[in-house]
Amino acid sequence: xxxxxxxxxxxxxxxxxxxxxxxxxxxxxxxxxxxxxxxxxxxxxxxxxxxxxxxxxxxxxxxxxxxxxxxxxxxxxxxxxxxxxxxxxxxxxxxxxxxxxxxxxxxxxxxxxxxxxxxxxxxxxxxxxxxxxxxxxxxxxxxxxxxxxxxxxxxxxxxxxxxxxxxxxxxxxxxxxxxxxxxxxxxxxxxxxxxxxxxxxxxxxxxxxxxxxxxxxxxxxxxxxxxxxxxxxxxxxxxxxxxxxxxxxxxxxxxxxxxxxxxxxxxxxxxxxxxxxxxxxxxxxxxxxxxxxxxxxxxxxxxxxxxxxxxxxxxxxxxxxxxxxxxxxxxxxxxxxxxxxxxxxxxxxxxxxxxxxxxxxxxxxxxxxxxxxxxxxxxxxxxxxxxxxxxxxxxxxxxxxxxxxxxxxxxxxxx
DNA sequence: TCTGGGGTCCTAGGACCC
DNA sequence: TCTGGGGTCCTAGGACCC
Numbered sequence: 001x002x003x004x005x006x007x008x009x010x011x012x013x014x015x016x017x018x019x020x021x022x023x024x025x026x027x028x029x030x031x032x033x034x035x036x037x038x039x040x041x042x043x044x045x046x047x048x049x050x051x052x053x054x055x056x057x058x059x060x061x062x063x064x065x066x067x068x069x070x071x072x073x074x075x076x077x078x079x080x081x082x083x084x085x086x087x088x089x090x091x092x093x094x095x096x097x098x099x100x101x102x103x104x105x106x107x108x109x110x111x112x113x114x115x116x117x118x119x120x121x122x123x124x125x126x127x128x129x130x131x132x133x134x135x136x137x138x139x140x141x142x143x144x145x146x147x148x149x150x151x152x153x154x155x156x157x158x159x160x161x162x163x164x165x166x167x168x169x170x171x172x173x174x175x176x177x178x179x180x181x182x183x184x185x186x187x188x189x190x191x192x193x194x195x196x197x198x199x200x201x202x203x204x205x206x207x208x209x210x211x212x213x214x215x216x217x218x219x220x221x222x223x224x225x226x227x228x229x230x231x232x233x234x235x236x237x238x239x240x241x242x243x244x245x246x247x248x249x250x251x252x253x254x255x256x257x258x259x260x261x262x263x264x265x266x267x268x269x270x271x272x273x274x275x276x277x278x279x280x281x282x283x284x285x286x287x288x289x290x291x292x293x294x295x296x297x298x299x300x301x302x303x304x305x306x307x308x309x310x311x312x313x314x315x316x317x318x319x320x321x322x323x324x325x326x327x328x329x330x331x332x333x334x335x336x337x338x339x340x341x342x343x344x345x346x347x348x349x350x351x352x353x354x355x356x357x358x359x360x361x362x363x364x365x366x367x368x369x370x371x372x373x374x375x376x377x378x379x380x381x382x383x384x385x386x387x388x389x390x391x392x393x394x395x396x397x398x399x400x401x402x403x404x405x406x407x408x409x410x411x412x413x414x415x
Numbered sequence: 416t417c418t419g420g421g422g423t424c425c426t427a428g429g430a431c432c433c
Numbered sequence: 434t435c436t437g438g439g440g441t442c443c444t445a446g447g448a449c450c451c
Binding site: 030033072117172241242243244245246248250293 | 416419420422423426
């Protein structure tokens, strides 16, 4: 059995932890640059405030109902999330952190699963002041669905256990297919042509027939809706296969110089993410776009293949800037730009423990490694993490030259 | 004036090889 | 006069998630 624990209106609830005076009052949180509403709590939803609505459009309604508005504070949300996940991990080792506000947990050895779900909910509220709902079922897709039902139905008190599916058929008939995990608006629209409207309609389809028309993913979803396990619990976080950093600008940007500065900035941040998971990248993707709502629309992107896999900031930033020059076209007001790092591979040259934490020492060291890799080629450098002997022995194994130094001797390299 | 920021997986079709 | 075909790799794009 699996439980999906999902925070209620996560960002808004995070803000309320530090503003208990706002309990029971409508709260919304805005995206970067205060562009759109990204979270509404239940009180705000009750006022018919739509999600992902531009702030400037909805501001009169928010003012009218005295809705408390927050700019987003992702550091805070990450912090609260980490504490909740740590708390959950004490309940069972088999746990998958699915997103900033959700986790799947394996439930074994409990007779009364509803009571156990209530216990989880109570624990998180008491210790972290975060309201959550718990969905319990045999597969991940059903646990997600159970959580959805728990959120909608007041009488379930935040916990829904799909024990015997035949008891839930009437509920399944009332839930539109697009509420199923993996079924978005596009597929829902195509399913409608087949008269598949509700969760129950989809459950009854032949998986084989659906696979032909919609692909393997939807086939698996149908199997999961019928308690046939297809999606595993991923208890170890998988390393990212791509790393991105992109932002909308707070106002239109016309000059290539400003675009380049942003791109350099995003490339630097993406490289930080790359290093944190101890990877090298082989390709860089750069994109610039005007607003979708502009009269004069332009969007372009370019993928550049590097001569060798690297995590060298300067190589990555320089390549990104060169790519920018190729895709930038004069005369447009740009609204957004981004940098992606693709084709990642594990960096076997460097001991991963250097990169944990952001201490002054490890930053110095990363920069030195950059400098050396740049000079000698990225495959060749080993740093003595556990003494000179270890570096030389690694170097011998890999038939590469070694470089050793004491951390205190490392120079700071300006980027 | 101002319209999010990340990710993943799958598929179709082109390029290329023998 | 006849003008291959199968396999693999890569890429772009579509669809989904929170």
